Amino acid sequence: MSSAIAVIDFETTGMTPTQGARATEVAIVLLEQGRVVDRFQSLMQTGAWVSPFITQLTGITNEMLRTAPPAADVMREAAPHAFVCTVLLSRRIYPQAPSHSLGNLARYLHLPPTGRAHRALADAEMAAALLGRMQQDLCTRHALPWPEHALLMQLQRCSKARTSSWLAQQAAQASLTAG
Known part of the structure; x- marks a missing residue:
């Protein structure tokens, strides 16, 4: 039985919470x-x-946020399912990629655009497309059955140096169970 995987993207006021950055938007696919x-x-x-820089980048204005629901309410409503990190996974699956940022990976893999970059829903949909592509590539390139959440979690925790041997071991185990 398949389980859902949540792909989450946040838009923020800056790069790090320690410098005062806060979330302004969340999207889950x-x-x-x-x-x-x-x-x-x-x-x-x-x-x-x-x-003004963040407004130009995201299109999110202070006025829009004044009427938005409180973050605690939004996060309670969102209550994310199990999730994986597409950045960590992409570093394991596509170590040759010139960059592991979402936009650069999308271009590298020729994924179709999903909307305005730096808006949470468009970015979450792009990350979902990227995750689907990674799952597909794990099947076709490494002879794995469809990689569910548990396998993806293990893969993202695997060291870069051990990734190839770990994937080969997973493929061998899958082959034994299938045969």
Whole structure:
């Protein structure tokens, strides 16, 4: 039985919480067997000020956030399912990629655009497309059955140096169970 995997993206007022950055938007895309089965998106009020640079980058304004629901309410409603980190996975699956940022990976893998970059739903949908592509590539390149959440979690924790041997071991185990 397949389980859903949540792909989550946040838009923020800056790069790090230690420097005062706060979330302004969250989006979640639920995948089952590589297909989108549900979506959630919301702006959220954290009381943080949005700089003109961030507004230009994301399109999110201070005015938009004044009427947004409180972040705690949004996160309670979102209550994410099991999730994986596409950055960690991409470093294991595509070590040759010139960059592991979402936009650069999407271009590297020729994934179709999903909307305005730096908006949570478009980025979450792009990350979901990337995750589906990674699952597909794990099947075709490494002879694995469809990689569910547990396997993806193990893979993202695997060291880069051990990834190839770990994938070969997983393929051998899958072959034994299938045969």
